[in-house]
Amino acid sequence: MTIIDGKTMAQKVREDTQQRTAALKKKGVTPCLAVVLVGEDPSSLSYVTGKEKALAEVGIDSRDIRLTANTTEEVILSLIARLNADKGVHGILVQLPLPRHIRESVVIDAIAPKKDVDGFHPISVGNMVLGKKGFLPCTPNGIVYMLKEIERKLAFSLSGAHAVIVGRSNIVGRPLGILLSQKSVNATITICHTGTRNLSEMTLQADILIAAAGKPALITGDMVKNGAVVIDVGVNRVSVPTAKKGYRLCGDVDFDSTAKKASFITPVPGGVGPMTIAMLLRNVVDAAEMGT
């Protein structure tokens, strides 16, 4: 069993974006991402901080916009309109989830597709489904990158493999199914969700098992086929009063029992997370190269 080191894998992408950023700066363009965080959700705050740190490390500017949880939808929409029109801003990222009184789809729809570096806008999603050029969502794209790297380095073939995805979110599960079923990857896809009758019957068939359900330790070793590649997208905070921060990060996969079965497995943290960030950096540089 091999643990997939997402940090090392992301490094090559980060170096590439750093070089492209330096080249843009020589032409007088500094790539810039507007990062909008509404409210004080601790996980979202931690994600946003991690993204901004990575942006700074490769030389990309960020506009850090923090709004209180009671901000109205109207205020957010007028902020997005201003960012859409701002020639100094190449990408716009609104961290999700948003507070319940704000309609996420209305906010996402308001982002100019050419600045939609999260790949969440219906135009980006449509382009992805049709296999056309456009921004790809960062976590699914990072997972495809990881799987292709494993394939390139090792005796493992994605073409014809059965990928079972647990979770159907707009951010991960559903777009990942689209990307993995494209000809360029050529996997066979099953998407499981809370309505799936016998989950382990499905997961046991997986050559590639992707857990993206947001449920700590949902996948245990007895649900995994021998030799499967296991990708854990979960980042769950599990309360541990004796831990320094009062919690521990736990994936959707029970690592110890699953590692006994898997050929490759991503850890949490240090697996999918760094790849998501690397793909975001790449999308921002793509946006800056295209101009505003």
Ligand code: GUN
């Ligand atoms: N919340 C969880 N993942 C993401 C992401 O990739 N982008 C945004 N904007 N919010 C998220």
